[in-house]
Amino acid sequence: MTDSVIPKKSAPVRGLYPDIEPYDSGHMPTGGKHKIYYEQSGNPQGLPVVVVHGGPGGGTSPNLRGYFNPDGYRIILFDQRGCGKSTPHASEDISLEDNTTWHLVADMEALRQKLGIEKWVVFGGSWGSTLSLAYALTHPERVSGLILRGIFLVRKSELDWFYQEGASHLYPDIWEKFVAPIPEGERGDLLSAYIKRLNGPDRAESVRCALAWSGWEGDTLSIDGPSEVASKFSDPAFALAFARIESWYFKNGGFFENENWVLENIGRIRHIPGWIVQGRYDVVTPMATAWDLKKAWPEARFNLVKKAGHSSSDPGILEGLVAAADEALVALS
Structure with missing residues (x-):
């Protein structure tokens, strides 16, 4: 976060x-x-x-x-x-x-x-x-x-709230963009699904998933919703480092x-x-x-x-x- x-x-x-x-x-x-x-x-x-x-x-x-x-x-x-x-x-x-x-x-x-x-x-x-x-x-x-x-x-309760179910009920429109890169059959464990793709051999897929991951956080930071403050979350280099490191730490509690x-x-x-x-x-x-x-x-x-x-x-x-x-x-x- x-x-x-x-x-x-x-x-x-x-x-x-x-x-x-x-x-x-x-x-x-x-x-x-x-x-x-x-x-x-x-x-x-x-x-x-x-x-x-x-x-x-x-x-x-x-x-x-x-x-x-x-x-x-x-x-x-x-x-x-x-x-x-x-x-x-x-x-x-x-x-x-x-x-x-x-x-x-x-x-x-x-x-x-x-x-x-x-x-x-x-x-x-x-x-x-x-x-x-x-x-x-x-x-x-x-x-x-x-x-x-x-x-x-x-x-675990904090991670489940933000990356599995909870915050999704408050921001369903933004949540749709977060889950979009993940096939429906893998959405029961979104953290694992993202980790696999963020660190996989397909660079384009890694970047696409990183942008979705960082965009979800960037668009939910403020009480006012998405804003210009979150623009760095759309930068591919920032997003890739951010998503890889975050998911690595979260996977390991x-x-x-x-x-x-x-x-x-x-x-x-x-x-x-x-x-x-x-x-x-x-x-x-x-x-x-x-x-x-x-x-x-x-x-x-x-x-x-x-x-x-x-x-x-x-x-x-x-x-x-x-x-x-x-x-x-x-x-x-």
Whole structure:
């Protein structure tokens, strides 16, 4: 599950901070075939925050810098394995070797060490919330705060809702386009049917299925339905990497020991200041999961946005995230 950002011309009264450019960027070797793109912007002496993008496979966006006051934050963005500016890119390299949640957690920790950061705020939405929680549970001593949006824990019920039956009842018109590439006889297990085609020998079929997969998510992100914000989901290179990586992680249950691993271990991080922003009408990652996290972690500040879906571009979500980042800056500086 990925992120989107609102176009600046449509920003609400409390919108993103002004555009800024990185003062540092590069590729970090991982000891294997992957090299991780990273960048730093904002104040080099500011409160460090690492932005964990969605998907998996969604890649970062320059607008993700805009949630943070650039005078107070040292803003670190990075592309997870196989997507964005990291190499190799999954649209060209069909192999998903060494690409699991725990490889990504290790990459985040290696990046922290490379940049000489003792502790950082971890900011993630959708799949980014999953990876943020996995990192924090593995390295709680390195996390000064957590800001999470659109909570997703890769549980079977969540995957069935979005990729088999559930969201299909709310968006039947868009669902028809999602199931179109799959023969009717294989629609009883759409995830498996897609995985077979996304990684098969027929490149044209892989691209066609990737566009249908990414289009389904892109068109259901916002409470307003399909919009220009989702245009990247129609790019074949983005869609192929996105769909291959997402389906790989989903097939493997996020590589967790069991689907309740995060909730069962949440006691490790309940002392860490946390902010959760969740849209009431989030179709991609429904509120039930965020509610389960809230009950397990009652100390976290929970912001239920009443008129919002999944997208970080829905005005209430955007405002909630900027407000959380501003609060964290005051509380943690």
